[in-house]
């Protein structure tokens with residue numbers, strides 16, 4: 233069994249929303265849910281492909297300490313995949329397994345533990361505006377009760393790793409996009425998670441900064457962390473010569489363990505010119 | 509950089525440090541909207557003063573009822589000149605009852621003596637030749653509870669004992685006082701429920717504002733793997749602290765007020781009088797015991813109410 237496994241995962245934002253609102257937990261709620269579906273469901277919570285699924289029958293496995301790209305055009309379900317990994321989203325069928333554990337069926341009280349084990353970098357950064365760079369990184373350790381001296385040490389380590397030592401007292405809005413991206417990576421890694429998931433880490437960056445971020449990610453991977461990078465940017469993929477999983481409209485279309493991803497190999501993909 | 513297993517690394521020390529950090533957060537939260545916090549504290553203070561006033565009233569009424577119920581004891585008179593052996597049977601019947609806490613038996617001679625003393629020197633002279641033979645035995649009984657039904661039951665039983673001529677007790681007074689005490693209890697309970705509801709509402713509003721002001725930060729905390737309890741503690745403490753501060757203020761006001769009222773009302777009354785009120789020294793700890801836990805409880809519940817909906821992983 234692989235370290236991380238997706239098994240026939242289907243995910244629909246509409247059903248996820250309903251579930252969170254408490255629908256579907258009891259017979260009465262299920263009835264209410266189906267009535268709502270009939271009246272307004274599709275219409276109100278429409279998402280993903282034609283049948284409302286953001287992910288459809290997605291299965292793959294990732295080994296410990298692997299470096300994997302998940303690529304696909306915008307709207308294909310990459311972010312959804314990342315959210316599933318920290319239980320920010322729930323599959324409506326199928327399983328997401330990390331370290332032999334189905335993370336969506338385990339009790340809620342294990343969610344914090346999961347999120348400490350899976351460091352994530354999302355496109356919206358999620359930095360706290362009124363805290364400095366160093367404070368933002370320290371925050372991840374503060375909330376789990378790490379000793380102050382340990383926090384200071386780790387924060388310095390992380391700042392050094394992402395090359396932001398001299399910016400430690402800056403506020404997030406004083407940083408460039410590339411710098412913010414690196415702060416977020418530092419915060420995700422400060423608790424030494426076993427897994428790092430980066431969603432569009434080079435999204436809005438110029439090539440120089442993008443390269444820098446990739447170097448940081450690959451160094452993290454060398455230090456025994458499983459790294460998953462979601463991106464629509466095929467140039468960086470070609471640069472790295474790593475395993476590539478392609479996903480389109482919520483469906484996994486190719487999984488190449490061979491080094492180097494050739495766009496031509498995924499014909500319909502490049503034909504439609506969806507990479508931008 | 510070596511990977512550590514997360515489960516092992518969550519130690520008690522970490523939990524403790526996390527707790528101390530959330531304590532600091534509590535004060536930061538409070539300083540962020542001082543006006544709302546003060547309003548909540550004032551509300552709690554006001555509510556507890558009102559509630560405490562009723563409590564003071566009830567406590568004093570109860571005190572007087574209890575004293576009054578024992579003040580007019582039940583008196584049982586035998587037929588005049590009853591033989592000692594038959595009087596003994598009446599005494600035994602009374603002693604058998606569990607609710608009799610005090611029994612005094614006066615023989616006809618003792619009654620005559622008492623009678624004489626009551627009349628003073630001149631009267632005593634006129635009773636010179638009066639014979640105890642024409643006087644009854646009397647039994648003075650105190651009951652454990654100032655309960656009129658109990659008194660009536662006792663009266664009914666003792667009337668049936670041969671040799672008993674009359675049972676005298678002031679049922680109306682006992683019943684009236686007892687009813688007053690019960691009414692006060694009900695009114696206090698109603699007031700308590702209403703005021704608690706109001707205080708709960710205000711506190712939960714304040715805490716909700718606190719939570720809302722940091723909604724984004726709470727989301728980030730959850731995303732980074734903070735536990736629910738870590739996120740909730742600052743808001744719980746904020747509510748509890750508001751409740752506690754309000755209670756301390758309310759309790760202080762009540763004690764000061766009671767001091768003045770007590771001085772005023774008791775200026776012409778002896779401490780031993782049956783109308784005597786509860787002195788401040790006894791009242792103060794009682795008030796603290798009522799208001800402080802209540803304030804903290806209402807504060808905590810207020811924040812739980814507003815958090816259940818907002819803070820979920």
Ligand SMILES: Nc1ncnc2c1ncn2[C@@H]1O[C@H](COP(=O)(O)OP(=O)(O)O)[C@@H](O)[C@H]1O
Nearest residue numbers: 245279280286305306307308309310311312313
């Ligand atoms: N919060 C949401 N509510 C409803 N639909 C969503 C939401 N987020 C994403 N979707 C839909 O799910 C599909 C996959 O989105 P996403 O995972 O963000 O794609 P990607 O990250 O590859 O661009 C898209 O069709 C998108 O419109």
Ligand SMILES: [Mg+2]
Nearest residue numbers: 307310311431
């Ligand atoms: Mg995305």
